[in-house]
Amino acid sequence: MRQTVVLPWPTTTNQLQGVQQKLLVAEGNHSTAPRFPCHSPTLTRALLEQPFPAVVLCAYLEIGGIDLRDRSVIELGAGTGLLGIVATLLGAHVTITDRAAALEFLESNVQANLPSELRPRAVVKELTWGKDLGNFPPGAFDFILGADIVYLEETFAELLQTLEHLCSEQTVILLSCRIRYERDHKFLKMLRGRFSVYEVHYDPSKDVHIYKAQRGSRKDDF
Numbered sequence: 744m745r746q747t748v749v750l751p752w753p754t755t756t757n758q759l760q761g762v763q764q765k766l767l768v769a770e771g772n773h774s775t776a777p778r779f780p781c782h783s784p785t786l787t788r789a790l791l792e793q794p795f796p797a798v799v800l801c802a803y804l805e806i807g808g809i810d811l812r813d814r815s816v817i818e819l820g821a822g823t824g825l826l827g828i829v830a831t832l833l834g835a836h837v838t839i840t841d842r843a844a845a846l847e848f849l850e851s852n853v854q855a856n857l858p859s860e861l862r863p864r865a866v867v868k869e870l871t872w873g874k875d876l877g878n879f880p881p882g883a884f885d886f887i888l889g890a891d892i893v894y895l896e897e898t899f900a901e902l903l904q905t906l907e908h909l910c911s912e913q914t915v916i917l918l919s920c921r922i923r924y925e926r927d928h929k930f931l932k933m934l935r936g937r938f939s940v941y942e943v944h945y946d947p948s949k950d951v952h953i954y955k956a957q958r959g960s961r962k963d964d965f
């Protein structure tokens with residue numbers, strides 16, 4: 744029997760607060776980094792107004808009608824883990840990944856921001872794109888999520904290789920991106936060479952695009 748987890752935004756937002764505070768510390772830029780009101784009912788609004796691609800994808804997942812309950816999800820280049828944490832709060836089983844150097848901080852965020860009953864649903868694991876992909880079963884995930892991971896041209900080939908390894912015919916890839924440089928278009932071109940790619944959302948106020956990619960020519964509506 745499928746377990747139903749009902750997690751409205753206030754619950755999610757309370758968990759996000761800790762992530763955001765740590766995010767500021769992680770960026771090492773305390774004077775200019777955005778600050779969020781603590782213990783404030785306006786936190787949701789304040790958070791949603793931030794221009795981070797991860798926040799845009801979190802909101803899309805929450806209000807976009809995508810049912811993540813009991814789905815198998817992997818997040819690439821998780822950084823703070825915000826997106827993976829939200830996916831877990833929305834009921835998914837999530838493998839939250841990044842490079843080795845990011846894992847200690849990522850693990851502490853995941854521990855601090857998930858209620859104990861949901862922690863077994865989130866696993867933090869090293870995944871450097873293109874490396875040791877055998878540690879991840881091919882095609883095992885329903886969703887592959889990435890926020891702001893298209894920015895280093897030298898990683899494009901490995902990132903694409905990783906997506907191809909992880910993706911089955913049914914897997915849905917969702918990437919939220921701010922297109923900053925011409926080279927970012929290059930990655931999208933590479934992605935289109937291997938997957939069917941559709942822009943499913945654009946937030947003009949934050950200049951963040953969400954792309955959905957799937958193998959073959961599938962085009963599900965969402």
Ligand SMILES: C[S@@+](CC[C@H](N)C(=O)[O-])C[C@H]1O[C@@H](n2cnc3c(N)ncnc32)[C@H](O)[C@@H]1O
Nearest residue numbers: 797820821822841842845870871872890891898
């Ligand atoms: C701009 S940050 C985005 C972090 C997070 N997704 C977010 O939106 O806040 C890019 C992330 O990609 C990760 N990353 C960069 N190159 C990588 C690689 N070759 N393999 C795995 N992760 C990588 C970085 O460690 C970092 O966490």
